Amino acid sequence: MKKIYLATLMTLALGVSGVGFAAPHKDNPYTLVYDHAITKNVKGEVNIHPINYKLHGVKIAANIYTPANYDPSKKYAAIVVAHPNGGTKEQVAGLFAQRLAELGYITIAADAAYQGASGGNPRNLDIPYYRTEDIHGMVDFISQYPGVDTDRIGSFGICGGGGYTLNAAKSEKRVKAVATLSMFNTGRVRRNGYMDSQLDSIQERMAAAATARAEETATGKISYYGTVDFDALTDESIAKITNDLYREGMEYYGRSHRHPNSTFRYTTSSLMELMSWDATDNIDLINVPLLMMAGEKADSLYMTEEAFAKATGTKDKELYLIPKATHIKTYYVPEFVDQEVNKLQEFFGRTL
Structure with missing residues (x-):
C-alpha cells in the first residue's frame, strides 16, 4: 500500500513553478487568491x-x-x-470567470459538490457523475439568472474541470460552445497513472478502492488518498518531483495561490468510479464548437491531443497551443492568461 499511496500522491499534484505570490485569501473579502481580484463591488464595474x-x-x-x-x-x-481537481472557485476558475465578465459575459464559478465550500458528506468525493452534475447544475442556475440569454450559454473547464466539461457537453445541449484549458482526463490518469506510469498496478489499485468501500460500508470509516501537508513542503521536496505538472502544482496550490478549501485528497473509494471512467468515451456526441487550449510545453498535453482527435462530432474545433507554457503556468502567468483570454474572446464572441 505504501507504493500505491506514494504513486497516487504524485498523481494528484497539480501546479505552478517560479510564480510570485498572490494576495492571501484572508486579505480578500471574498477569499479570492488570484491577481487583480475584486475586493469590493463598484458601480459600473464587474461585480x-x-x-x-x-x-x-x-x-x-x-x-x-x-x-x-x-x-x-x-x-x-x-x-x-x-475548476481543476483539488481547486476551488477562488483560484484559477475565479480568475477566468472575472476576466470573461470583463468581456461582457455573466459567469459562474462553483465549488464542486462534496468539495470546497459546498456541502455534502463524505468530504472530497471525486466521482465523475457528481463532477459532471456540478456543470449541469451551474447551467441550471445561470439559466434562471436575470439577464441571461438561454440561447447563448457556453462552458469552460480547466484541468480536471476541463475533462468533466467535455463529459457534460456530450449531453448538455443547452450549452452552445465548449472550451477547455490544460484539460486533464482524470479517469485515464487515475487508471493508468500520469503519462501511463502505473499500468502494472491497475488491478491492485482497483482492489484497494473496493476494500476501502467495504470498510466505509461496514464501519463508516473513510480513507483518503493524496493527503498533502502543505505546511511541510520544502524547496527540496518540491524539486524532487520530476513532472512539471506535479512540481509546479505543489507550488501553486501549496504556496503561491493557496486556499484553505483546496486539497489534493479524495476518498479512496472514489477510485472505483474514476478508474472505470474516461473523459473521451463517446466524445463524438459533442456537436457544438469546441476550443481546446493547452501549454505547448505541458507534459499533460497528450490528454488534450487525444481528446481533440476523438472529438469527431463537431467540425468547428480548434486546438490552440500557448507557446512556452507548461500546464500550471497557463493558470496565472500574465502573458499566457492574456493570450488565453483573447482566444476565448474570439471563440465565444463568434459562437455565442
Whole structure:
C-alpha cells in the first residue's frame, strides 16, 4: 500500500513553478487568491455575487460575476466555469470567470459538490457523475439568472474541470460552445497513472478502492488518498518531483495561490468510479464548437491531443497551443492568461 499511496500522491499534484505570490485569501473579502481580484463591488464595474443553491439536496457555493454596467433587463451571454481537481472557485476558475465578465459575459464559478465550500458528506468525493452534475447544475442556475440569454450559454473547464466539461457537453445541449484549458482526463490518469506510469498496478489499485468501500460500508470509516501537508513542503521536496505538472502544482496550490478549501485528497473509494471512467468515451456526441487550449510545453498535453482527435462530432474545433507554457503556468502567468483570454474572446464572441 505504501507504493500505491506514494504513486497516487504524485498523481494528484497539480501546479505552478517560479510564480510570485498572490494576495492571501484572508486579505480578500471574498477569499479570492488570484491577481487583480475584486475586493469590493463598484458601480459600473464587474461585480461579484456569492450565492448558494441546492443540487440534488446538496448546498453548492458559487460566485456569479456580472459585467460592467450590468442591467438585468438586458440580455447577456453566459459562461459556466469548472475548476481543476483539488481547486476551488477562488483560484484559477475565479480568475477566468472575472476576466470573461470583463468581456461582457455573466459567469459562474462553483465549488464542486462534496468539495470546497459546498456541502455534502463524505468530504472530497471525486466521482465523475457528481463532477459532471456540478456543470449541469451551474447551467441550471445561470439559466434562471436575470439577464441571461438561454440561447447563448457556453462552458469552460480547466484541468480536471476541463475533462468533466467535455463529459457534460456530450449531453448538455443547452450549452452552445465548449472550451477547455490544460484539460486533464482524470479517469485515464487515475487508471493508468500520469503519462501511463502505473499500468502494472491497475488491478491492485482497483482492489484497494473496493476494500476501502467495504470498510466505509461496514464501519463508516473513510480513507483518503493524496493527503498533502502543505505546511511541510520544502524547496527540496518540491524539486524532487520530476513532472512539471506535479512540481509546479505543489507550488501553486501549496504556496503561491493557496486556499484553505483546496486539497489534493479524495476518498479512496472514489477510485472505483474514476478508474472505470474516461473523459473521451463517446466524445463524438459533442456537436457544438469546441476550443481546446493547452501549454505547448505541458507534459499533460497528450490528454488534450487525444481528446481533440476523438472529438469527431463537431467540425468547428480548434486546438490552440500557448507557446512556452507548461500546464500550471497557463493558470496565472500574465502573458499566457492574456493570450488565453483573447482566444476565448474570439471563440465565444463568434459562437455565442
